[in-house]
Amino acid sequence: MSTLTVVLLAVVAVLAVMAVAAVRAAVRLRGKRVVTCPETRAAAAVDMDLRYAAFGAAFGRPVLKLAACSRWPERGRCGMPCLDQIEASPEECLVRGILARWYHDKRCVYCRAAFGDIHWHDHKPALLAPDDRLVEWRDLAPESLPAVLETHRPVCWNCLIVQTLHRQRPDLFEFRPPRPGVRAV
Numbered sequence: 001m002s003t004l005t006v007v008l009l010a011v012v013a014v015l016a017v018m019a020v021a022a023v024r025a026a027v028r029l030r031g032k033r034v035v036t037c038p039e040t041r042a043a044a045a046v047d048m049d050l051r052y053a054a055f056g057a058a059f060g061r062p063v064l065k066l067a068a069c070s071r072w073p074e075r076g077r078c079g080m081p082c083l084d085q086i087e088a089s090p091e092e093c094l095v096r097g098i099l100a101r102w103y104h105d106k107r108c109v110y111c112r113a114a115f116g117d118i119h120w121h122d123h124k125p126a127l128l129a130p131d132d133r134l135v136e137w138r139d140l141a142p143e144s145l146p147a148v149l150e151t152h153r154p155v156c157w158n159c160l161i162v163q164t165l166h167r168q169r170p171d172l173f174e175f176r177p178p179r180p181g182v183r184a185v
Contacts, residue, residue, distance in 0.1 A: 018058035018059070019058070021058050021060075022054035022058040023054070025050075025054050025056070025062040028090065029048045029050060029062065029064075029090060030048070030050060031094050031095065031096060032045055032046075032047060032094075032095045032142050033045070033046050033047070033048070033086060033090075033093040033094055033095065034046075034093055034095055034098060034142055034143060034145050034146065035082040035085045035086065035093050036082070036085065037071055037082060038081040038082060039078065039081070040071065042071070042143075043143045043144070043145065043146050043147075044069055044070050044071045044082065044143050045069070045070040045095075045141065045142035045143040045145075046066050046068065046069045046070070046082065046086075047066065047067045047068040047069075048064065048065070048066065048067060048086070049065040049066060049067040050067070052064075052065040064083045064086060064087055065080065065083075066080050066082075066083070069082075070141070070142070070143045095142050095145065096118075096120055098145060098149075099118065099137070099145075100117070100118045100120075102149050102154075103115040103118050103125055103154055104116065104117075104118075106154040107154070108125075108154060108155055108156035108159050109128050109153045109154065109155060109159075110155060110156070110159035110162075110163065111156060111158065111159050113156050113158075115154065115156065123157035123158075124136070124137055124157060125154060125155060125156055125157055125160070126154075126155045126157070126160040127148065127152035127153065127154065127155060128152060128153045128154075128155050129151070129152055130151050130152070134155060134160060134163055134164060134167075135148075135152065136160070
């Protein structure tokens with residue numbers, strides 16, 4: 001092999017390693033996160049700037065920078081001190097992780113089924129608000145998550161569908177008294 005071929009193979013190998021590191025950093029840091037704003041002590045929803053993280057990871061260390069924050073419209077672009085929380089535990093503040101931990105030991109308020117592991121790409125659970133409204137996750141602002149989890153109760157996907165249909169079309173439902181030996185929900 002010629003020297004040029006060896007140099008080209010070495011460059012390709014180095015670029016491949018850098019690309020893998022960049023992709024791994026971007027995958028690890030993607031997703032909405034909820035942090036406590038150090039300035040206001042309020043919950044804030046943030047998104048990481050994945051380009052900076054990936055570029056930094058390609059050269060040895062991901063560079064943490066926010067791409068968006070729910071507090072920015074009113075607070076302006078801050079010094080991003082909340083990045084310390086994300087750097088200390090990136091998985092703990094991830095919205096899907098917070099929700100998965102919250103649902104893990106809960107049971108549905110209607111059918112009493114245990115949740116266990118949540119599969120976010122499939123049938124997502126919902127919540128029952130104190131005013132008896134059914135709430136889906138897409139209807140909530142991520143920064144409201146800490147307050148919502150204190151006041152709402154868990155609802156499984158099956159009961160969400162049944163209850164939604166029952167509320168929209170009560171004429172399609174007939175409630176029968178429970179049979180002896182069968183637990184009523």
